Amino acid sequence: MKVTHFIVLFAILLSVSGLSxxxxxxxxxxxxxxxxxxxxxxxxxxxxxxxxxYGSREAAASINSSGGGGGCGCF
Known part of the structure; x- marks a missing residue:
């Protein structure tokens, strides 16, 4: 029964801190x-x-590029 009191107290404190x-x-x-x-x-x-x-030069597939780049590693 003591654990339930702790859980209720924790839930009340969490909701009050969230509303602040x-x-x-x-x-x-x-x-x-x-x-x-x-x-x-x-x-x-x-x-x-x-x-x-960056995606083109590193030959990494990213969201903005449709394919790989040269892969030379220079930036």
Whole structure:
């Protein structure tokens, strides 16, 4: 019976700590969150090109390239 109390207490603490991360963002702070630097991928085109070049030069099959490259190993 003691273990069930521990599990219930742990579940309550976990849910309370999870809810503490939810906050209201003020209107004047939303502009800071919408900046391009805050994006997960700030330069998606440049990252896609670099991934394609890396996949081509290393002769590795990647999502962005349709086949293997030269395989010379130079970068």
């Amino acid at each position: 991360g939810c906050v209201q963002v003020a209107a004047w702070e939303r502009g800071n969150l919408a900046k391009p630097q805050m994006a997960l991928e700030p330069t998606p085109l440049q990252s896609a090109i670099q991934a394609h070049v």
